[in-house]
Amino acid sequence: MALTGRVPLLALAGVVPLWLAPGWATFVGWALLVLLAVVADLLLAGSPKALTVEREPLGSLRLGSGAQASFVVTNRGPRRVRGVVRDAWQPSAGAADQRHRLDVPAGQRRRFTTRLVPTRRGDRLVEHAVVRSVGPLGLAARQRALPAPGRLRVLPPFTSRKHLPSRLARLRELDGKAAVQVRGQGTEFDSLRDYVDGDDVRSIDWRATARRQQVVVRTWRPERDRRVLIVLDTSRTSAARIGDAPRLDAAMDAALLLAALASRAGDRVDLLAADRRVRARVEGVTGGGLLPALVEAMAPLDADLVEADWTVVVGAVRQRLTQRALVVLLTPLEAAALEEGLLPVVQQLTRHHQVGLASVADPQVAEQAAARGDAYAVFGAAAAQRSQLDRLAVTAELTRAGVDVLDAPPESLPPALADHYLALKAAGRL
Amino acid sequence: MTVVAGRPGPADLTSATPADGPAAGGSPGRPPGRDRRTRVLLWGGAAAGALVLVGLVGALTTPRTTSGDLEPTSASPDGARAVAQILQRQGIAVETVRTTTQVAERSSALRTTVVVHPVLRGPEQLDRVAATPGPLVLVDPDLPALERLAPFAEAAGVTDARAAEPACSQPSVTAAGSARAGGSLYRLADGARQASAVLCYPAPGGSDRGSLVLGTENGRTVVVLGQADVLRNSHLADADGTAALALRLLGTRAGVVWYVPDPAELSTSQEAPTLSELVPRGVRFVVWQLALVAVLAMLWRGRRLGRLVTEPLPVVVRSTETQEGRARLYRRAKAYGRASATLRTAALRRLARRLDVPADASPATVVALAAQASGLGQTALTATFLGPAPTDDRGLVRLADEIAAAEAAVTATSSRPGPAPGSPGGAR
Structure with a gap:
């Protein structure tokens, strides 16, 4: 009533x-x-x-x-x-x-x-x-x-979509469709074709030239059908907000751009979201269905206030991967959390896989580290630089363990991660 | 008084402040709850102390005498202290009362009741005075008092004050002789002439008006005194018989109940109509109706369109939270050593990166190379990066500025582009 x-x-x-x-x-x-x-x-x-x-x-x-x-x-x-x-x-x-x-x-x-x-x-x-x-x-x-x-x-909004065309163009350059090719360790033979001005003389296939009585060059293309596994950390450190959005959202953005790029490059992309347990996974989806499957899996995810159990995460990763793969850990570079959790077990991953760690950095830290003026600001700057030094230390330890570390603010992390992937691809390290 | 009130009493201050002394303004290590309690105690103590002081000063400065017309304790010209003291010296106790209920309590057949200026007393109060058994002296009464307490006299105008002869046959008055008279005049009421009422000190115009009437009412003597000067300090020492008259009027019994009406004494409940009796009946019901309207309006606005919908809110943690906490700890602990060491280490790390020095090079090496690259003096740079830690705010700020200047100098001279000075590593 x-x-x-x-x-x-x-x-x-x-x-x-x-x-x-x-x-x-x-x-x-x-x-x-x-x-x-x-x-x-x-x-x-x-x-x-x-x-x-x-x-x-x-x-x-x-x-x-x-x-x-x-x-x-x-x-x-x-x-x-x-x-x-x-x-x-x-x-x-x-x-x-x-x-x-x-x-x-x-x-x-x-x-x-x-x-x-x-x-x-x-x-x-x-x-x-x-x-x-x-x-x-x-x-x-x-x-x-x-x-x-x-x-x-x-x-997830996938705002880094705008970086995709330029990265795909770079991928095509790698892909043998462009004339200039350098043979690398991880590339495979693509085709023979006639020499045109500007081609690298080192790529001339002399045996074929002799057969054809015309100068013939070999072209190469990067390996295909490699595996990429993206691990999304949904633990407490991902709940921290940068600006108005949690770190997890920026990490999702980066994951989506990498997945879009890698699937176009012919690689198999899987996703694993975990903290103390596996929260979501996308496996074995290829082609046009991949991105919808990823966003669907990511949509209900929220960061939990629990500490990540890296033993569980690494175990889950190893269980899913049989061949060598690129494992991208999307986790904040928090010194304390990583030193105790990830560092002891990261060797199990780097022994078999190419491991990268992408972290969402807070631009405010750099801002505060440069603050001067009065004692208040200087103490703040000292605290900020302390945390930067801690991050540097854990970065050095991770690098020593064979992990490539990326640390970038939310808007530049997705393209940085994509570029890292392309560099690995070009170098044939996948 | 206000100056005194603003200053906290020293005795209360010490009792209110805890034993750890004058640092009640909030030293950084103290929990805020205790701080507030201390402050409350302090202010409460200060207020209590101020009250005590005000009370003491008030008590000390209050004179033993009062002021006021015909007050038995007032020494001013219009007071009645002189006559009261003379009566007391004669063994007649003078008791001052302010209300008619006190009059009813204190008066007896052995006491004379003096009613000073009974103006605007209600019927109930006059009844209480009328019920007293002892003799009654009415000083300059108004009409209702006169009608109720001395019906044998009628008010008959006023005249100038002057000395006059009694001109009547009452022995106690004629014995006093010439005295201060005039003031309010009275005449004997019809039918009272046959009674024992006597008119004295007649006005100069006609002998049927006088300023003193003596009569009997309810079996006791009632005196209506039109000239209050008779009792006042100012005229008691007059050369005529004023003092004698006063003492003869008041000193007939063993005590005097001196009633000085308090204007604040409420007459009776039935006389003052309450607000609700004054407003028209319709207004009361309209107010009730408006209250009903208000309740209905609350019911109208208070009903929600369906229950609340729950919103699962995400966790909100700012990413710089731990870092800000650390900064606060540094500030609170005044950790100059730790803060300066961090600033130096981070700056040396950046300089080493910029100058292409291996990461494990000693700080001294980096400083030397930086001095070389920037052209700044090596001693100055050594003091900046390897000198003793600052011990105060100003030193810390200066050190931070020096570090920034050194970095800027190296950046300006070194051709190789490097990371921004804000971040030790930048994105790698």
Whole structure:
């Protein structure tokens, strides 16, 4: 039950008779009148129990775009239902206007649409729609929450997509489609073709030249069908925020760019998200299905406030990889967490695989490290430089163990990781 | 008084402050809760001390005498201290009361009740005075008091004050002789002439008006005194019989109840109508109705359209949190040594990278090479990077500036581009 603004107005009108004929009888009489009107209105209002709400299925969308969430209200009761219906989405679903004017005659149905612009990644839920059915006098309403479950999956935005074309162009240069090729350890023979001016004389195949009586060069292409395993650390250190977004989101962005690039280069890309246990995995998906599978797996992930168990993570990685692969660990370069967790077990990975570690750096640290002026700022700078030194120390230890370390701010980490991949590819180190 | 109030009492200060002394302003190591408690205690103690001081000063400076018209303790010209003291010296106790209830309590057949200026007393209060058994002296009463307490007299205007002869047959008055008279005049009421009422000190115009009336009411003597000067300090020492008259009027019994009406004494509950009695009936009901409207409006606005929707909020941790915590620790501990060592190490690391010195080179080597590259003096650079740690804020800031200057000098002269001075490693 709910009252409308007309009830206090009606009660206010009672001031006139009370002024003209003051007395308890008038007071009680008017109160009874208001009560009677409210009760009558309630009895005459269409029952919200007779309504059913069906929600149209919603797909998924990238963070930053909008969606239309529609539902149909069917009135199975004998009376018309007028009033308000509220589509009770979670606040982070970003419903601009949840309330809709409701007017469904008996036996009919109406469709309503709520525009959603989600503000956070993950699953945004709705459990019910609330109907308030106002009586014919507009004094009182019957209210009921009708079950109408729904889910909108909000995917990572993949803002580093813009770096993909330039990296693909670099990949094509490597790929033998361009004229200049250098033979490397990890490249394989592609084809023979006629020499054209500008080709490297070292790539002339003398035996074929002798056969063909024309100068012939060999072309090479990088290896294909290598494996890339991206490990996403979802432990507490990934929960830390840089600007407004957690480190995990920047790491996802970098992972998506690397996966897009590597899958175009013909490599097999797998994903593993883990902290103390494996939280999500994508395995054996190739071609066009890879990116959707990745974002779908990443969407519901949030950093947990637990310490990463690198023994479990390394074990899971080794279990999945039989041949040599590129293992990219997307984890923050936090000295304490890595020294105790990763360093003791990282040798198990570097012995068999090419291991890279990509960390989301905070540009604020560098800013604070350069702060001068008063003692307050200098102490802050000393603390910042201390943490930088710690990071350098753990970086040195990881490098000694055979891990390539990348440490870059959120927006430059994805291209840096892609470039690192391309460099490995060109050098044939995969 | 305000100056005194602002200064905390020294005795209370020491009792309120804990034993660890004057550092109550919040030394850094102390938990904030205890700090606040100390502050509350301190302020409370200061306030209590100020109150005690104000009270003491007030008590000390308050005179033993009071001021006020016809006050038995007032030594001012319009007071009545002289007559009260003379009466007391004669063994007649003078008791000052302020309310009619006190009058009813204290008065008896053996005490004379003096009613000074009974103005605007309510009927109940006058009734209480009328119920007293002893003789009554009314000093300059207003009309209601006169009607209730001395119906044998009527008010008959005023005249100038002057000395006059009694001109009546009452022995106690004629014995006093010429005295201060005038002031309010009274006349005997019709029907009272046959009674034992006597009019004395007649006004110069006609003999039926006088400033003193003696009569009997309820079986006791009631004196209506129109000239209050008779009791005042200023005229008691007059050469005529004023003092004698006063003493004869007041000294007939073993005690005097001196009633100085307190204007603040409430008359009775039924006389002052409450606010609710004053407002019209309609207004009261309208107010009730408006209250009802307010309740209904709350019900209208208070009803939510469906229950709250839960939002699973993500963890919010700022990435620089540990680093800021460390900075605060440095500040609190004033860790000049640690902070300067960190600044130096980081700067040397950057310089070594820029000058292509292997990472395991000794700091002295790096400093020497930096001096060579920048053209700065080696002694100055050695002092900057290898000298003793600063011991105060200014020293630390100066050291940081020197390090920055040295780095800038090396960067300016070295041709090789290197990482920004802010980050020791940069992205690698």
